[in-house]
Amino acid sequence: MCCSECGCYDAFCDSCCPCVSYDAREAILCCAACLAVLAGAVLLAVLLAAYGFIRHAEVTVRDASLTRLALAVSPATAFAYNLSLTLTVRNKNWAMSVKNTKPLEAHYSFDGQSFERIRLAEEGFTQPPDDTQVYHLVSGDDGRYVALGNAGVAEFKAGNATGVFKVEVAVSGEVRYQAHYTKCKFEAKCPLVLQLAPPGTPAVVFQGVKCKPVTANKNC
CATH class of the missing domain: 2.60.40 (Immunoglobulin-like)
Known part of the structure; x- marks a missing residue:
């Protein structure tokens, strides 16, 4: 599989893990970048839910x-x-x-x-x-x-x-x-x-x- 070496999710294969060989450090950096993107998306969603929508008293x-x-x-x-x-x-x-x-x-x-x-x-x-x-x-x-x-x-x-x-x-x-x-x-x-x-x-x-x-x- 495309991402078998670094263990990233398939959804991020194109941007993070092209079908080439990586050494261990590059694989870790690849997965860290994937996780950072996910964490940023979650944080953005939380901030939008907290401050983007007003609930009246x-x-x-x-x-x-x-x-x-x-x-x-x-x-x-x-x-x-x-x-x-x-x-x-x-x-x-x-x-x-x-x-x-x-x-x-x-x-x-x-x-x-x-x-x-x-x-x-x-x-x-x-x-x-x-x-x-x-x-x-x-x-x-x-x-x-x-x-x-x-x-x-x-x-x-x-x-x-x-x-x-x-x-x-x-x-x-x-x-x-x-x-x-x-x-x-x-x-x-x-x-x-x-x-x-x-x-x-x-x-x-x-x-x-x-x-x-x-x-x-x-x-x-």
């Missing part, structure tokens, strides 16, 4: 509790509420860190109208590879203005009759992935169905919600 609401949600409509529409969440943000990249180029925030809304905004992490915060950040958010207000309109008021009344309210949490920011220069907008939406549980009533079991990522720019 995974956002999950692990726990949520609503102990007050009341609506006043005079002189203006306003919420009185107490809402607590346990929210996680996981960097799914096993090699790349993620740096915030804008603050990461959580926005609460009811019937499409925002009524709360909470900062999760500051601009410049860097999340390590394969890391999960856990945020415990507790917020409330005795009269937060909210522009619901007639349809929103009707939605609140329907929820108030059953004690079940639909609240959406949107997590948004802007990030840059390690070894990439493009700044990427980041957003995930978490639709929650919350059972009102005033203080002194039995705790309501909450089923965790995996948030839906909003489509990122084509370069991200």
